[in-house]
Amino acid sequence: MITSDRMAAVDRNAEALSVPRKQLMESSGNAVARAARDLVEPGGRIAIVAGRGNNGGDAFVAARFLDAYDVTVHLLGRPESIATDIARENWEALRAAEYDARPVTDSADLDLGDPDLAIDGLLGTGVTGALREPEATAAGAINDLDAAVLSVDVPSGVDADTGEAAGVRVDADRVVTFHDEKPGLSTLDAEVTVADIGIPEAAELFTGPGDLLALGRPSESHKGDFGQVLVVGGGPYTGAPALAAQSALRAGADLVRVACPDAVAREIQGYSENLILRPYDGERLSPEHVDRILELAADHDVTVFGPGLGGHEETLAAVRDFLERYVGTAVVDADALQVVPEVDTDATLVCTPHQGELRKMGGETDSDWRTRADLVSEFAADLGHVLLVKGAYDVITDGAETRVNRTGNPGMTVGGTGDVLAGAVGALACVLSPLQAAAVAAYANGSAGDAAVEENGYGLLATDLIDRLPAALRRDE
Known part of the structure; x- marks a missing residue:
């Protein structure tokens, strides 16, 4: 059908x-x-x-x-x-x-x-x-x-x-x-x-240019029609949430805000004047911040949770608490991924692990992409969430339907490309189904990386992908 x-x-x-x-x-x-x-x-x-x-x-x-x-x-x-x-x-x-x-x-x-x-x-x-x-x-x-x-x-x-x-x-x-x-x-x-x-x-x-046909915008569109994204990240790392937020903007979100520790807010703001920050006290995310984060998330269409948060015990406890109480759509990335299997949540989650992170979550992988796709699909069905497992061939599945993305190249092993992907998924999840958002984001993120390597060769930066995302998401009628 x-x-x-x-x-x-x-x-x-x-x-x-x-x-x-x-x-x-x-x-x-x-x-x-x-x-x-x-x-x-x-x-x-x-x-x-x-x-x-x-x-x-x-x-x-x-x-x-x-x-x-x-x-x-x-x-x-x-x-x-x-x-x-x-x-x-x-x-x-x-x-x-x-x-x-x-x-x-x-x-x-x-x-x-x-x-x-x-x-x-x-x-x-x-x-x-x-x-x-x-x-x-x-x-x-x-x-x-x-x-x-x-x-x-x-x-x-x-x-x-x-x-x-x-x-x-x-x-x-x-x-x-x-x-x-x-x-x-x-x-x-x-x-x-x-x-x-x-x-x-x-x-x-396989993902392809046809998937971009879902991204049309009516001429009578208004501010806010294409979503508001909250990025919850930062603490030990500052570049990751900034990359995710800028990516969400480039992928079409109308408004993006970053919730981060006050101790690193000025540094994150310094990456771009386009970032809107919502700082909270302290140096890292902790359980006492969860009420505030939930209030902020309630005013956004999608929350991107994890870039740069780190794996401190207090931070992971806060992630558990947030996910257990959250009822919206969230993209979960980086250290936040490890708590997902143990959380009972009514939220709609899109998890974006690389293969090492998948293993930490309890999933299995394989060098053959076909076998890996079957294993990831089975794990997604057990988990009850959408998985976007990054690799030479990305596997995107909700356990019932599986897509595979072949765009991208070895130059994208550089740090930060996963943060760009998470931000793009967050923006697209404002307007597409979770599975479709993950598939389109994987295709566009890889296409942006391919364009960067074609122009400059290997040695690309994660910011090279952000600059090329709009072109990678352009519809080809």
Whole structure:
């Protein structure tokens, strides 16, 4: 089962793995044609009604595999308005080969004749809400036919994730959907076929540029819409919380504050004028500070807990107390990780250990990334939290779903890169699910490191990653 948003990401990731979208469209159209042949005897009449997006492109391809039938293709709109290059190429292929392919510039002129089968290629899984014109009229015309109806990917007008329709919808008898079933299709009174179109498993398993599609920002966004992050860190170390906080800002959080001991506040502030500090008395985090930290955390969307805190007994006791009483979302890193397995908490945690820290938590690891992924998944299921285990191949899992990240390089063994990662996870967890935030952050953090090494060679600094995070998180449509 796969949602429409996740399907769009997987499509993009497949393209990044050198599986062209045009090749996937060819496979999709072929699958639609196979289903059509099951519904109509050779020589039968087929009316294809196609929109101007890739769903229409799938339908154009299907027409080329139906030469044993009397096929008419109706393009709903002008050819020059076809939205993608690959869909336009497949339309031009029909015209060049002199198929009966007709542009319909006014839906009132749509005449489907008396076909034995209608193929609905109007709109795909990425479109939600009520059908607008001319699609609404076309959907009504399909429903008025005395013919079987085959929909491409999802019946037009139906939300693929919910199965609901906000207005008129195509009443399909059969649906050919691609790669995996969509959640809303199980509610339909239609036969649903899932077609394997050649998307490799790696497009779902490995992080990729498609994962960045979840990061769009509406033009009417306001301050605070993209989250406030509290970084709790510092004491023995001052650079770590500053790196995490600056990373959270670069990863898109609207406001980031650092709760730290008063003894090191001035030093942490000195790293950047962009940092907002909330100091507390003393030289290290201790149990008497927990009430104050909980008050601060309650005013933030996500807390990043651990960078630079150190492993003093009093500090670890404070971490236990905080996690036991906290009910929000927290990214747990560094020395704070070791107390997680012994804490009973209602908080949503994303833990970001390297493999040594994972072992201290009670988890197991392995030199083979596939075996390691299985071991980490089992441990995450037992732990009940999301794990992002850092390595040459990062493993991100909640125990039910596992992702693997391959970006990054040996230059990132330098100190501080994990703090940058923790801050990025914190920012992204304000707007994404914990697992998705961890996966996107791992991908972007590694990509930033790769860009730094490509430009300067090894010997990179953690701050090099911070400067490159915005570009690494930029959506590639």
